[in-house]
Amino acid sequence: MTGTGRPGPDGPDEPDAEREEHQAPGATGQTGRTRAGAAPEGERPEVGKAVRDTRLGRIGVVMGGVGPYVQLRPLQGGREWDADPEHIEPVTVLEVLSVRVAEANANSRTRRGLNQG
Structure with a gap:
């Protein structure tokens, strides 16, 4: 080869x-x-794709769109937020996995009482 x-x-x-x-x-x-959430330039990413809101530095899943905005929800669930499509970029599969592992680790520490202040 x-x-x-x-x-x-x-x-x-x-x-x-x-x-x-x-x-x-x-x-x-x-x-x-x-890239997990890749979409052609000028188009909204597909519903269910993971993307980064570069304005806020957050990674979320595309839930839909209202008016000119894309609605995103955190990977682990939670409250949606609106993002300007110009400030959205795709994320790698490794970045999605990293966020999910960090959330699972945080949940496991909380269940064991390790994150109580």
């Missing part, structure tokens, strides 16, 4: 082909990681 995506002496370079088929068009960031 050549690692270039071009056929080598053993045939096509399979790992590059696999990586490309798992990514939606326009769904990669500069690092090449898959």
Whole structure:
């Protein structure tokens, strides 16, 4: 294998082909990681996709839209907020996982009485 995506002496370079088929068009960031909430520029992300509100620095799930705004809800649930579509960017799957793990850890400490002040 050549690692270039071009056929080598053993045939096509399979790992590059696999990586490309798992990514939606326009769904990669500069690092090449898959983005969880990618949407074409100028369009609202799909309902259920995770995105970052860059104005507030919060990650949320798209719940819908009202007027010019996109409604987001925290990954762990809670109160929705309105975000300007111009201030929304997709997040990586790793970022979503990180937020969910942090929330699970916080919940586990609370259940054990470790976060009581």
